[in-house]
Amino acid sequence: xxxxxxxxxxxxxxxxxxxxxxxxxxxxxxxxxxxxxxxxxxxxxxxxxxxxxxxxxxxxxxxxxxxxxxxxxxxxxxxxxxxxxxxxxxxxxxxxxxxxxxxxxxxxxxxxxxxxxxxxxxxxxxxxxxxxxxxxxxxxxxxxxxxxxxxxxxxxxxxxxxxxxxxxxxxxxxxxxxxxxxxxxxxxxxxxxxxxxxxxxxxxxxxxxxxxxxxxxxxxxxxxxxxxxxxxxxxxxxxxxxxxxxxxxxxxxxxxxxxxxxxxxxxxxxxxxxxxxxxxxxxxxxxxxxxxxxxxxxxxxxxxxxxxxxxxxxxxxxxxxxxxxxxxxxxxxxxxxxxxxxxxxxxxxxxxxxxxxxxxxxxxxxxxxxxxxxxxxxxxxxxxxxxxxxxxxxxxxxxxxxxxxxxxxxxxxxxxxxxxxxxxxxxxxxxxxxxxxxxxxxxxxxxxxxxxxxxxxxxxxxxxxxxxxxxxxxxxxxxxxxxxxxxxxxxxxxxxxxxxxxxxxxxxxxxxxxxxxxxxxxxxxxxxxxxxxxxxxxxxxxxxxxxxxxxxxxxxxxxxxxxxxxxxxxxxxxxxxxxxxxxxxxxxxxxxxxxxxxxxxxxxxxxxxxxxxxxxxxxxxxxxxxxxxxxxxxxxxxxxxxxxxxxxxxxxxxxxxxxxxxxxxxxxxxxxxxxxxxxxxxxxxxxxxxxxxxxxxxxxxxxxxxxxxxxxxxxxxxxxxxxxxxxxxxxxxxxxxxxxxxxxxxxxxxxxxxxxxxxxxxxxxxxxxxxxxxxxxxxxxxxxxxxxxxxxxxxxxxxxxxxxxxxxxxxxxxxxxxxxxxxxxxxxxxxxxxxxxxxxxxxxxxxxxxxxxxxxxxxxxxxxxxxxxxxxxxxxxxxxxxxxx
Numbered sequence: 001x002x003x004x005x006x007x008x009x010x011x012x013x014x015x016x017x018x019x020x021x022x023x024x025x026x027x028x029x030x031x032x033x034x035x036x037x038x039x040x041x042x043x044x045x046x047x048x049x050x051x052x053x054x055x056x057x058x059x060x061x062x063x064x065x066x067x068x069x070x071x072x073x074x075x076x077x078x079x080x081x082x083x084x085x086x087x088x089x090x091x092x093x094x095x096x097x098x099x100x101x102x103x104x105x106x107x108x109x110x111x112x113x114x115x116x117x118x119x120x121x122x123x124x125x126x127x128x129x130x131x132x133x134x135x136x137x138x139x140x141x142x143x144x145x146x147x148x149x150x151x152x153x154x155x156x157x158x159x160x161x162x163x164x165x166x167x168x169x170x171x172x173x174x175x176x177x178x179x180x181x182x183x184x185x186x187x188x189x190x191x192x193x194x195x196x197x198x199x200x201x202x203x204x205x206x207x208x209x210x211x212x213x214x215x216x217x218x219x220x221x222x223x224x225x226x227x228x229x230x231x232x233x234x235x236x237x238x239x240x241x242x243x244x245x246x247x248x249x250x251x252x253x254x255x256x257x258x259x260x261x262x263x264x265x266x267x268x269x270x271x272x273x274x275x276x277x278x279x280x281x282x283x284x285x286x287x288x289x290x291x292x293x294x295x296x297x298x299x300x301x302x303x304x305x306x307x308x309x310x311x312x313x314x315x316x317x318x319x320x321x322x323x324x325x326x327x328x329x330x331x332x333x334x335x336x337x338x339x340x341x342x343x344x345x346x347x348x349x350x351x352x353x354x355x356x357x358x359x360x361x362x363x364x365x366x367x368x369x370x371x372x373x374x375x376x377x378x379x380x381x382x383x384x385x386x387x388x389x390x391x392x393x394x395x396x397x398x399x400x401x402x403x404x405x406x407x408x409x410x411x412x413x414x415x416x417x418x419x420x421x422x423x424x425x426x427x428x429x430x431x432x433x434x435x436x437x438x439x440x441x442x443x444x445x446x447x448x449x450x451x452x453x454x455x456x457x458x459x460x461x462x463x464x465x466x467x468x469x470x471x472x473x474x475x476x477x478x479x480x481x482x483x484x485x486x487x488x489x490x491x492x493x494x495x496x497x498x499x500x501x502x503x504x505x506x507x508x509x510x511x512x513x514x515x516x517x518x519x520x521x522x523x524x525x526x527x528x529x530x531x532x533x534x535x536x537x538x539x540x541x542x543x544x545x546x547x548x549x550x551x552x553x554x555x556x557x558x559x560x561x562x563x564x565x566x567x568x569x570x571x572x573x574x575x576x577x578x579x580x581x582x583x584x585x586x587x588x589x590x591x592x593x594x595x596x597x598x599x600x601x602x603x604x605x606x607x608x609x610x611x612x613x614x615x616x617x618x619x620x621x622x623x624x625x626x627x628x629x630x631x632x633x634x635x636x637x638x639x640x641x642x643x644x645x646x647x648x649x650x651x652x653x654x655x656x657x658x659x660x661x662x663x664x665x666x667x668x669x670x671x672x673x674x675x676x677x678x679x680x681x682x683x684x685x686x687x688x689x690x691x692x693x694x695x696x697x698x699x700x701x702x703x704x705x706x707x708x709x710x711x712x713x714x715x716x717x718x719x720x721x722x723x724x725x726x727x728x729x730x731x732x733x734x735x736x737x738x739x740x741x742x743x744x745x746x747x748x749x750x751x752x753x754x755x756x757x758x759x760x761x762x763x764x765x766x767x768x769x770x771x772x773x774x775x776x777x778x779x780x781x782x783x784x785x786x787x788x789x790x791x792x793x794x795x796x797x798x799x800x801x802x803x804x805x806x807x808x809x810x811x812x813x814x815x816x817x818x819x820x821x822x823x824x825x826x827x828x829x830x831x832x833x834x835x836x837x838x839x840x841x842x843x844x845x846x847x848x849x850x851x852x853x854x855x856x857x858x859x860x861x862x863x864x865x866x867x868x869x870x871x872x873x874x875x876x877x878x879x880x881x882x883x884x885x
Contacts, residue, residue: 164182527641685744756784
């Protein structure tokens, strides 16, 4: 036989043998097992089919039991079902031998939760990844992760902000959901914005930025930062980041990249808080003892986020310690606070209760008196409280239920009677109150190893009341003149919501997030103005002609606006060796009795990694906001109204693009540069003059509002220098923000009220020892436009109080803002109690920063406006003492 014929014979013989082997696996059988380990299932299959199945029992050391009931299926189908959740493949050898082996190219699905080893709290934005393959995942807002890794991967690393990095081998990981526990670091860390997926330096991070450019603030940065009263304040902490500034000391709200505070969305466990401040904005609603995570979304909005055009502050509260009882009690110069948490059923269920109460802001009342009431106070009441309650229950490894509740209320009341001279007297009354009530039910469920679901039902109720009365009297023996000015505005809003969010790991390079949302919303906005002039021979005296604010609305037709808002979204997270993409789309609908809007909102982010230490990111967003906050800075705050979109008030529409460059100069030095551009349209505002107050405008329909657009652009720079015991954060922002309304400033574009060309901030933190820590903040803002605030006066003209000539609005600037804060913290661990003492000084050098300019009078001949700057918070010591067990 020639060599060619011999090789041909062997070739066809091999085909025949292989074909015979494959035909053996194609035989159909019925097979049934009930919760047995895989080796037993394989042995049963071998006995039933006379196959010789060869394998190592170590292959299935951590595998889950199988449960199968198959009728008339091929043997290969049965074998695939038995091995489907393993990394084992097989091949036929001869007629009846099946060899099982580890498939090096096969992917292994792993999923679960990353938790605090001490409390059982699930960790948000923790990283889990394989360093050699650059495959990884970040836990979502519920602490869940899912990813597919090659079987050949030997190790995975797990890390989170403020926790020790942990490494595991793939052999340590079971199939199905499991928990990974991380240990907190011993000492408080410094400030670092971690470089994308790097986990090497996360142990000592206080600020991290994930792959979607979402910033997470850890409690450690907030603890280090000097605060106004000694208690941690997350809202004031984020004001140290680039592109973010406070409106003014003592006035609530933050401005992000040149936009107004009403274009931000503040969330607590997924429910909106319309005014997340206490004491007119001096202090945040978020109780630091309850905060779990604080995320800031400002440049890139992944498709899962919506409802605002400027930024979203997403705060999640803790669930409570699953293993031990803990508690704290704290007293400072502003309020008293207490919290307690612990297990209801150890390891399965827990609770958290925390509250704060301030019967009187004694040390802050002089600030209120000077800032708001020009030191003319006879009676001043300032008080607030807030209460957080949360509980959760683990039904199984795949199911968990959360219940949360929040209620907070503020009251500020002032009255004053002043005799200017023997003929002139004034009386003023200021009555303000607001209340937030939130509740939510959340259910987490895991389908298999790749699909995670979260269902949320939430309720939000917001009530706001602002009533102001100014009365002026001229009296002599023969004449009596009385001028009365009344302003009243109110909002009663409530919201029922449903949300379903899904997280699906499709492959090692694709992760999908998708979901839907529906809200039933009810709005009751009210606004009223009245001016009365009385001329009598003899009057009844000041304060006797008080306006009955409560009964005024009894016989009025109060508008009730019912709206339905819904959204669906999809995100595809794509990751390769050099690229990361988040391609998303959000479809929203807003409907009420007058109008219906349907809008498509594309979102994308593309990051390129030319080196291990460098990232270049490009972002593009289109965003819509259906709720408008109408605020007039020329009337002393707060005079805000929340109005939903309707036929005459289109939703706000914003386009934003940004490009950023990140570079890790050294392991302890990160540099970030971002350039952005924003354009927003359908912005509504009060008219330029106050003529609408006296010309019979239809307040109920708010037809006096005017529509315009805005534009913002800037460059943000940050450098973070961090070591284990000390760090420094330096930020600089160069920005420009403008507005344009046809009926304001002769239709010309003008600088927005909070346009701020230069912002420089520096934060230094140092851990001296285990007991002593110090922090210092430096803030500099270049002058903003000089904004006058109306002060009603007898026979005064208040139709226009603009400082600048027509067409030149906001060209006059105020003064630069400078402030230095310091903080010293002492910590002592006793046998049973922990003691923390904080002492600090806010505005150390007592810089005379003007908060507002109050109009004194207008020269009727020249038209010159005479205004007096009311200073913001002066030097103010703070002190707090907290015990914990």
